[in-house]
Amino acid sequence: MEQQFVEVEKAVIRFAGDSGDGMQLTGTQFSDTSAEMGNIVNTFPDYPSEIRAPEGTLYGVSAYQIHFGATNTNTPGDKIDVLVAMNAASLKVNLKDVKKHGILLLNKAGFKDKNLKLAKYESNPIEDGSLKGYQVFAYDINEQVRRVLEDFDLPPKMIDRTKNLFALGLAYWLFDRPLEPTQNWLNKKFGKDEKIRDANLKVFKAGYNFGAMGQDLAVRYIVRPADLRKGIYRNITGNNAVALGLAVAAQKAELPLFLGSYPITPATEILHFISGYKQYGVKHMQMEDEIAGITSAIGASYGGALAATTTSGPGLSLKVEAMGLAVMLELPLVVVDVQRAGPSTGLPTKPEQSDLLMALWGRHGEAPIPVLAASTATDCFDMTIEAARIAIKYMTPVILLTDGYIAQGSEAWKVPTLDELPDISIKFATDKETYAPYKRDPETLARPWAVPGTPGLEHRIGGLEKDNITGLVSHDPLNHQRMCEIRAEKVERIVQDIPDLVVDGDESGELLLVTWGSTWGSARNALASLREKDLKISHVHLKYLNPLPANLGDIMSNFKKILVPELNLGQLKILLQYKYMRPIIGLNKVQGNTFTAEEIANKIEEILLSEGVSK
């Protein structure tokens, strides 16, 4: 049969297998190579919360999804074009997400009686006709790699372990990817052990050739490089971007970085990255608990460091009291909350946006804190620097919300140079003639930062209410009211220092879509599909939740209806209703994953239809 090329704008591939099958690695290679050849790439790993779930089971399935395109992909993609499934369980778990007539690349060796039983299949789906409606390509990959490595004196177990590279090679052939990036990577990774390296290289190439020689895979797909701006690029996850953002923010603030943290899914990777930054003079402490994580950071901030703590919902709950202390002390602090599904332990590896109201209001007393939210993996970098900038300039703790979805998902990032990034440094107080601990900058209302070691500025601060200006303990009721108001006003004034919203679409109309955080991507894709149908919808995306951008109220007033999709039961909706005194339509989902573009588009169409708006 003749092999032919079909050009597509975007495609979604998911590699799925057992936890031990190396699917995360396989997916990362596919994603890195695609990005390197110029595609726009969004990825999402999906793995069980058990570390080594029993082999072959439904709950032991690990997957990695890549959305790659010649134009903006925005999200890791909703429906899958190609599913690579290494065993029966991984087919069972992932089939529901595959498009009609989508391609299934199956490893027959993973569909033996034992596999079928563990996956709770009554008969073999490859043979029983239940996969009608898909393009099924099933090969015994284990058998293939054994044949390829016949001459290699390697234990059978090791030979079997290379099967993911065979599947990867086949996928490269299918999407016409260059082999060199992965070959280079294999060379580097297994350089020390020649035999293993050669075996891996051989199997990878064999997978590719298998596609070329094969009789049944007749169509190959081409996804052309995107028209990207010139520069250096890399793939980056949100967690990695936060870690880099902190290190870069410290440099741009001319302060040492200190991270006080405690391991928690899905934020732990930030701690991993930062613990490796020793060469950059970065200090970190893995503390005994979440409370010590934040309080050690407050101690470091008192000492003049750019201090941060990183956590997820359960940890944020534990840090609440200390955040109140930071509000009272008026010390800079960056608190990163990688949100996950709650309450309590909830769904630890699954994303949600349900910590918003806690970030805004979850403290005792009047304790305002600026709250920012990142919208994509790469935006995590910018928003981390922004959080640090606000923290230092306004002498305040700042909460940055990300979530498990963008924290673990990756996309290509145009790496900035340090010169391109803003200088966010401020000066410590040194003048003993004019210094008073709570004497404020008239514009920002920030108090001066006087760090120990500065002669003549010895002073005492603490959690007790402070006398305005002198900072001495004060129980005066009028002073307390005044200080509460000043602290609130200080945070409100930040509104002058954040960008106005720019509406995507018309400035007025039937429907305004308002999003925040990681739902940005699904919303973008939904809008794109609706605009193809000539529906007019406008969109604003919020990166600042406290204070809200100054022009949000005006923008909202120009629309008849406002829709807020969010991964909670209506938290931004509550905020906007209360702030702007008008009804908001919510689209709410708490299912451990993000919106599909279709879900948002359907909701929009439903609203417009009920309004009788015709296309």
Add this chain to the structure above:
Amino acid sequence: MITQLDGLINKEYTEIPQYTPKDFKAPIDVRWCAGCGGYSILSQVQRIMPDIGVPKEKIVFVSGIGCSSRFPYYMDVYGFHSIHGRALAIASGLKVARPDLSVWVATGDGDCMSIGGNHMIHASRRNVDINVIMFNNEIYSLTKGQFSPTSRVGQKTKSSPFGVLDDPFNPSSLALGSGSTFVARGYDNNPSHMKHLFQRAAQHKGFSFVEIYANCVIFNDGAFDEYTRKETRPTSTINLEHGKPLVFGFKNELGIIMDGYKPKVVNLDEGKYSVNDLIIHNEEDSTLALILSDMSFNPELPRPMGVIYAESKPTYDQKVTWQINDLIERKGEGNLEDLMRGDEWWEIK
């Protein structure tokens, strides 16, 4: 990396001003009750400060919540009165970020051993170079009289009207068990002894834990009379001195021998034992330290006072700095732009 703090951290002092204790008195009234044990602790701390060899601006006192935690307000140095239990975690972060500072923590039995217990054992195990003074009054005083983790079994307090059921912590054993490298105990009405302990703590590089019996005249008055009054003190306590035999009593007629692995009181006047049979105190012996500390709650034995243990080993903050310097030496100072780019990057031309 060059930072704004470098000048402060690396500042060389050719000469430290000749301070007097008065220089460390903050211009503010001390607000403890008249007769509170806190006063004598404060005045001894102020006394040693001129001689610890640290410029005033490099000294920080951190505290949590409780009567004792008001301490930083009364010291004219940098001070940080934080939230309940967290002083040690705050001080740890501060000391690691700023190894050039002399960091002190004033805390109480509730603050340190109860709500802050987790931070206590971990700061201790890490050997962060912090000096902890724990005011032990065996009661929650600021909340007006509930039993604390050092209150005694049977003690009647506002929250234990029929007597405390919980066994108390022995603070020195907890400190030793969690790895403190300096452990000492003193009491509020022996100023010169306290002063000596504070001086030793200040000299000690590493986590030092000094427990002071501090009388709360309001909620637990007289709790330590047995150990602090001169009528009973000679037989109820023993003063530990490095390299000296364990003798006590009104005329030093009593001593401690090892009976198997248990300490036992003997009377030297009876002629059966001489000073040569007694345990010789060795501050650096960790096994002996545990045995001595364990004498505390044994009614047959005197309660040890003084330096129970002193071990010299690298501190956590030093190790953090060494690790950084070592990496920079081996791999060169990191370039952030390289870090941003990572290993797997590509260029669009």
